Amino acid sequence: MSEPRRVPAPARRGRAVRFVAAFSALLGVAAYVTLHDVTGSMGPPRCVIGSGQNRYEFTPEQASNAATVAAVGSARGLPERAVTIALATALQESALRNIEHGDRDSLGLFQQRPSQGWGTPEQILDPVYASTKFYEGLEKVPGYSRLPLTVAAQKVQRSGFPQAYAKHEPDATLLSAALTGRAPAALSCTADATEGRPGDPARVRDELVRAFGARSAPKTRPGAESERAAGAPGSAAGGAPAARVELTVPVRETRVPRAERGWALAQWAVARAEELRIAEVVYGDRRWVADASSGDWEPVRGGAGTRGTDGSSVRLTLAR
Incomplete structure (x- = not known):
């Protein structure tokens, strides 16, 4: 009877290395699942509108542009249908990303071309300008x-593939209902307000005015003292909690009901929270x-820092 074949030492070591790597990967997966079960974290920030078959999930960048x-x-006082057409167009042209390339000299959300009179490259890459030109x-x-x-989209865009806009109409309809305020609390987003730079009130004010007009200019007021423990990130010098900054955005009378206007402002703030460092919207x-x-909207339960509003304003609290 022949002797058992010996496995060379390098092969045994290779198997051991592969076993350790596989076991480490398994531990990593288990740790992720445990973290998800405990915290509910879904990883990178995301935004969701709708549920079940009528559900659209997208990134904070896409939400901000939408x-x-x-x-x-x-x-501009346009009907919701106009917003649906614009969003479906941007979904097809750029997937709601402000891209710096495209067919020939096409740029931006709507892939507008400087050579065709849409504006300069710098202008087209400004989402407010690009949206204005589309409307x-x-x-x-x-x-x-x-x-x-x-x-309708083709008469503006002159695309080589006009029927491609049709497949985006269901998602665009969900988005427009939420972002025009007709569907209250329909937009859910996760964002991290504990890390990174603090929110800049001047920038938030500027973006609100550029998007909604001067009547939406917010007022700034120092909020209550931070509820974080002394010495935590965002604390003031000397260990004292930093005062939070609140912006009160007025909900002016427009052609649409005040509640819709208010929800349009509120869900705009949620969609842009990651970029503008907005920690709370009420x-x-x-x-x-x-x-x-x-990332869902919750009822205001009362207590310090959680009071509601009377419907005539939206309150934004910026990250510290």
């Missing part, structure tokens, strides 16, 4: 709100908190 497109349309074109289309979405008796694992 909110800008919707805000510009609302500020200006749409407003010149007679009866656009009664046309099929593909027809409108009426609903509250959104950036660090909440679900």
Whole structure:
């Protein structure tokens, strides 16, 4: 009988290394699952509108751009249908990303071309400007709100693939209902307000005015003292908790009901929270908190720092 074949030492070592690597990977997966079960964390920040079959999930970048497109349309007094057409167009042209490339010299959310008179590259890469130019074109289309979405979009865009806009209409409809305020508390987003730079009140004010107009300029007031423990990130010098900064955004009378206007402002703030470092949004008796694992709107339960609003304003609290 022949002797058992000996496995060379390098092979045995290779197997051991592979076993250790596989076991380490398994531990990593188990740790992630445990963290998810305990905290509800879903990893990178995300935004969601709708549920079940009528659900659209997207990134904070896409949410921020969608909110800008919707805000510009609302500020122009355009109907929700116009916003749906604009959002479906941007979904097809750029997937709601402000890209710096495209076919020939196409740029930005709507892939507008400087050579075709849409503006300079710098202007087109400004989402407010690009959205404004799209709506200006749409407003010149007679009866656009009664046309099929593909027809209305094509009359503005002159695309080589006009039927491609159709597949985005369901998602665009969900987005426009939320971001114009017709569907209250419909937008859920997760964001991290504990790390990174503090929120800049001047920048938030500027972005609000650019998107919604001067009537939406917020007022700044120092908020209550931070509830964080002394010495935590965001604390003032000497270990004392830093005062939080609150912006009160007025909800002015417009062509739409005040509640819709208020929710349009509130959900714009949630969609742009990651970029603008907004930690909390309160409108009426609903509250959104950036660090909440679900990213959902919750009822205001009372207590320090959690009071609601009377519907005439939206309250934003910036990250520290």
